[in-house]
Amino acid sequence: MTIQFFEVAVYAAFAVLLLVFAGSIFFQENPVYAIFYLILCFCCSAFILFCQAAHLFAIFFILIYVGAIAVLFLFVVMMVNIKKVSIPSFQSDLQVALAVSSFTASLPLLLYVAWSAYYIPSVAPVYTFACAQKHAIIRTLLPYLKENSIFDDLPEAVYIGQTLFNDYGMLVYLAGCMLFLALVVSIYLTIEFKTKFGEASKEASKQIARKKNYN
Amino acid sequence: MIYSDTLIFINQIAVNLFLFILSFGALVLNRNNILISLLAFELMLLSANLNFLTFSYSFYDVYGKIFSIFILTVAASESAIGLALLIVFYRLFGTIEITNKTTLLKG
Numbered sequence: 001m002t003i004q005f006f007e008v009a010v011y012a013a014f015a016v017l018l019l020v021f022a023g024s025i026f027f028q029e030n031p032v033y034a035i036f037y038l039i040l041c042f043c044c045s046a047f048i049l050f051c052q053a054a055h056l057f058a059i060f061f062i063l064i065y066v067g068a069i070a071v072l073f074l075f076v077v078m079m080v081n082i083k084k085v086s087i088p089s090f091q092s093d094l095q096v097a098l099a100v101s102s103f104t105a106s107l108p109l110l111l112y113v114a115w116s117a118y119y120i121p122s123v124a125p126v127y128t129f130a131c132a133q134k135h136a137i138i139r140t141l142l143p144y145l146k147e148n149s150i151f152d153d154l155p156e157a158v159y160i161g162q163t164l165f166n167d168y169g170m171l172v173y174l175a176g177c178m179l180f181l182a183l184v185v186s187i188y189l190t191i192e193f194k195t196k197f198g199e200a201s202k203e204a205s206k207q208i209a210r211k212k213n214y215n
Numbered sequence: 216m217i218y219s220d221t222l223i224f225i226n227q228i229a230v231n232l233f234l235f236i237l238s239f240g241a242l243v244l245n246r247n248n249i250l251i252s253l254l255a256f257e258l259m260l261l262s263a264n265l266n267f268l269t270f271s272y273s274f275y276d277v278y279g280k281i282f283s284i285f286i287l288t289v290a291a292s293e294s295a296i297g298l299a300l301l302i303v304f305y306r307l308f309g310t311i312e313i314t315n316k317t318t319l320l321k322g
Contacts, residue, residue: 004219011223015230022234022258026241031250038254045265048230051223052272057283064287069257069294076298077250080305086247095244102240164281175288182292186299192306 011051018044031082032074039070056157220273227269235262248311249304253297260290 021040028034042065049058090096164172238258245251264286271279305311 008219008222012226015226018230019233019237022237025254025258026245026251034250034254038257041258041261045261048227048265049268052227052269054268054272054280057268057280060284060287064291065261068291072294072298073250073253076301080302080311082248082250082311085250088241088244088247091246099240099244102236102243159277160280160284163277164284168281171285175285178292179288182295186295189296189299190302 007051011048014044014047014051018048027087029084029087031077031085034085035070035073035077038073039066042066042070056160224269224273228266231262231266231269234265235259238262246314249301249313250311253294253301256297257290257294260286260293264290 018041021037021044025034025037025041028037042061046058046061049055049061090099235258238255242252242255242259245255264283267279267283267286271277271283301311308317
């Protein structure tokens with residue numbers, strides 16, 4: 001029982017947990033429970049990233065996925081006051097066929113993945129950047145493997161920052177513009193301008209309507 | 216014994232693939248409401264994101280991680296707008312059920 005066995009065993013446990021939680025999202029009656037399982041999925045994927053020495057992105061996942069997106073879901077569920085989400089059931093043969101075929105479609109792709117692990121390419125891969133100093137052999141061989149890089153032993157966040165804000169600075173700016181656009185669109189879609197008490201609405205359809213909301 | 220990094224690499228690709236197919240199946244077979252579709256879509260984006268990061272960390276590449284940041288941005292924006300649309304739908308219809316009888320022309 002080496003340390004590598006335990007490393008893989010712990011990773012495998014959390015990978016299985018990820019799939020179990022993802023499956024149980026869609027069989028919940030309570031919407032808050034469904035979002036809770038989604039949060040557990042995000043936390044399991046953060047742990048899996050830790051297992052692969054991706055510490056920065058594990059924290060990113062928890063900050064952004066759990067801290068922003070899941071909280072957004074919860075606020076909307078509270079606002080819209082969703083009480084019950086009906087559990088899916090098969091209502092036609094087509095649905096059964098789709099479900100079964102979507103599971104069996106993964107099998108040949110899994111075989112391809114298993115094959116490609118033992119594939120020996122004829123050309124050696126080019127190591128362009130070092131992400132994490134995880135293995136001693138990479139640390140020693142890296143000066144002979146790299147081509148034109150100055151930075152070889154910086155922490156991961158510095159590496160990503162150097163590449164992201166220098167080579168892809170405009171993309172960061174565009175991503176910021178997209179987030180701003182999402183903010184404006186969300187507010188525009190959901191804002192309601194309420195009339196003061198005693199003042200009739202200026203829309204003709206609202207003045208002659210019998211009910212306030214139509215279902 | 217196979218080196219543990221290779222084992223984790225292979226199994227992580229399989230996990231990502233299975234997660235994607237599972238959530239795609241839930242998205243397609245959904246007959247209940249819009250929230251389930253949004254949750255399934257978030258899981259699909261998560262599986263693609265994990266795939267990018269898995270390959271990038273195994274091949275000591277940096278471009279996969281940079282693209283993963285942008286995928287996070289897109290996921291956040293898309294969920295914000297999707298939930299805003301859910302609120303508008305609820306205001307129009309009073310419920311968030313989608314069945315074969317639901318059309319946007321009612322009301």
